[in-house]
Every structure is written in C-alpha cells, then in structure tokens.
Amino acid sequence: MLFRDIIRRDLKISIRRSTDVLTGLIFFLLIALIFPLAAGTEKDLLLKMVGPVMLISALLASMMSIQNIFKPDYINGTLEQMMITTNSFSALIAVKIMMFWMIFSMPLILMACFIVSTYYVEGFSMFTVVLTLILSTLSLVNLSAFAASLTLAIRNPGALISIIVIPLSLPIIIFGSKAIELSIVSMDNSGPLYFLTGMMFFTCSLGPVVTASAIKISID
C-alpha cells in the first residue's frame, strides 16, 4: 500500500533528520519570544498582541521549514516515481502535506500552548488558541506547499516562497488573529472560526490538486 509506505518513509526521514524539525520549532519559539522583549511586557499589551504574534510566527516558521518538503524527493527522483504510479498524484501529495503538518505543525501547536502562557493567556482562551492554530496551520501548510512546489525548479528560492505565500495567506492571518483576540476579551468568536474552518477545507481540498499540478510542471 503506497500511502502507508509514504507515511512510514516520511516519519522515518523526519526521525533520522530531526534537526530539520527542531530548527523550525526553535525558529518559531524565538520569533514568538522576541516580541515581548521588543514591545514591552505589560499584561494588556501582551494579551492584545498574542493573536497576531502566534499567527505570524506560525506563518514564518512553516514557510521556512516547508522548503524541505519536496526538494530532496525532487532531487533524488522520488517525486517522479510517485508521479508515474497508478495512484492519483494529488492524493499522494495530500498525504505528504498532511505528514508534514503532523511532523512539524503538531509539535508547533503544543509548543504554542506553553508560549501563550508566557503571554498571560489563561483558561478557555488557551483552548481557542489551540483550535485557531490547528485550523490556520492546516491552511498555511497547504499554501506554503503550493509555493514550495512552484519554486521547485529554482535552485535557490530564498525569499520567493514568502513573497508568494504572504499575500495569499492574508485572510487566514486576519481571521486567525481576530478569533484569538475576541476569545481573550471573552466575546463571541464563532464568525472568524467558521471562516477559518471554511478556508481550511478549501485549502485542504484544492491545495494538493494545485500543488500536484505545479510539481508536474516543474518535473517535466
């Protein structure tokens, strides 16, 4: 079963090369912790900042670590082999993206729980932060994977991935920060959460298809 093989392979690679994941996570931690040092540590200010800071650091961290999602497989030819199997290529790409989310974003969200407690977030808001981050990282990972696949043929994509991802990810950043902000002032945040859920389904269903066609373009 090809899907199980891909899952097992991605897990194995990420365990053997755990520095890749760790680098991304530490990057996330550093960005999230540098904001209070720069802006001041008043409780009101931090509570106002926590939503945007979480979203922006998650965006930056996933953009940075996504560069390695397809590149090694593209160089050693695995992607090409995946393309010529009888399975749908989009489905295989969807599995790869979900594996990336599990390996990278789930630890990131766990870490975020501890970071937001340094921002004085307590109680039920903590749960909202986790929910918002789950929904928004799913969308962000799909968008970044699309950008990474567009830039596969470029030797040194560098900031190009960010230039592509940031404008496209704007709705997620806006509504994600809004959801956390509203929950902290204990107001109804179901609107932004519904929007984020919609974006999550939208990007998770269409993202792998577009990403797969971008990879096909880069390979042939």
Add this chain to the structure above:
Amino acid sequence: MNLKSIYKYGSPPHYFKLSLQLEYWLLGSGVILILIGMVGGLFIAPPDYQMGDAFRIIYFHVPSAYLSMSGYACMAVASVIGLVWRSNVAFSIAKTIAPVGAAFTFLALVTGMLWGKPMWGTAWVWDARLTSELILLLIYLAYILLHQSIEDRSKADRSSSLLALVGVINLPIIHYSVVWWNTLHQGSTISKFDSPSIASEMLWPLIFMIFGYTIFFVGVVCRGSAGEVLIREKRSKWVRAFIEGIKS
C-alpha cells in the same frame, strides 16, 4: 467567431502581424482620447463643491484602479488559455500584462495617496480597498518575480500561470476579509447609470479617460506581447522571413 479563427489568431505569425497592424492605431487613439479627457477634466470641468480642484485626480485614479483589476482578470484568462492549449501567444500576453498591470496598480495607489493627503489628512489609511489594491500589487510582483527566477521558459510560463489562477481565486477572499474593517473609501460614483451622482460636465472627461486608458493598455500589451512572440519564435521560418523583409 468559431474555433477555427481562434486557432488562426492563436498562431504566432498571425498574431504578430495582427498586433503589428493594430498597435499604432491603438496607442494613437488611446493617447488622443486621454488628451481630450485631460483637457476636459483639468480645464473644462468645474471645481467640486466640497473638494475644490483636488477632485481632478480622479481622472487618473479611477481608470488606473479599474485597469489594475481588469488587467489581472485578463492575465488570468490568458493564463488559462495558455495552460489548456499550451499557446505561446497566450503566455506572451499574460507575461506582458503583468508589469503593465503592476504599473497601473502602482499608479492607482500613488494617485490615491496624493488625493488622500489633503482630503483625509493622511496619505495612507488601512482601508479595505487600499489594502486589497496593495495586495494586488504584491501578487503582480510575485508573478513577475516567479516568472523571472525560473530559467526554463516553458516551466516559467506554466508555473506563473498557475500562480495567477490561484491569485484570481484568492483575491475576492482577500478583498472580503479586508472589508472586515470599517471602510473609509467612498463608494464608486459612476456605477449607478440611471442616476449618477456626478455632474455631466465632470462625467464625460472621466469616460474619455477610462476608454483612453483601456485602449492605451491594450495597445501597450499588443506591442509588448508581439515582441515577446518574436523572441519565443526566433528560430522559426516566419521570423527569419520577417527580419529579411526589414533588412531589404
């Protein structure tokens, strides 16, 4: 207009000849219309009751804002045609629209800022339309940068076309999520055709400007994409014949 004629004008030599014939007419009539509109707008139209002479910048602001968006739509349509039919002509058109559209977007932003400084007191406000216009500019720039950094031309064409398509799906979402904030920008004044809220002496120069800008835009794209087609087809017989024709 059947499918055959699409294939005919989609073939590079036909497109090249057609745009060579059209470009000077388009550019010329565009410039004439813009000049008429400028005279009408800057000298004939009366100053506005509230804004004085400052309102006259709409004669540059409205057409460029409108072209920045419809230019993106044209680019997306050309990208679809290019991706489906692998047409070099469509890819050349999409590639040429990108910098032109980015320039008009930039123009719309700058004229808006020049108008906003005396009217709103600040050059920039985080208002929905301004922000989505800025995002539009960024997406244009991402398209141009992506196209330039991929070395293989065919890969560059198809990858950046895909980006243009994703952008066209995402732009309405971005726009409506930015509308979440209170909006300061005034509603458009001439879309209500039965009872326009603008005086007719002020309206006709604007219509001249819009048509002039559009025709000028098409002319620039014609000229640019004809050159692009020529570069792409540089090894073919008809280009050689064309060059020989110029030399002799």
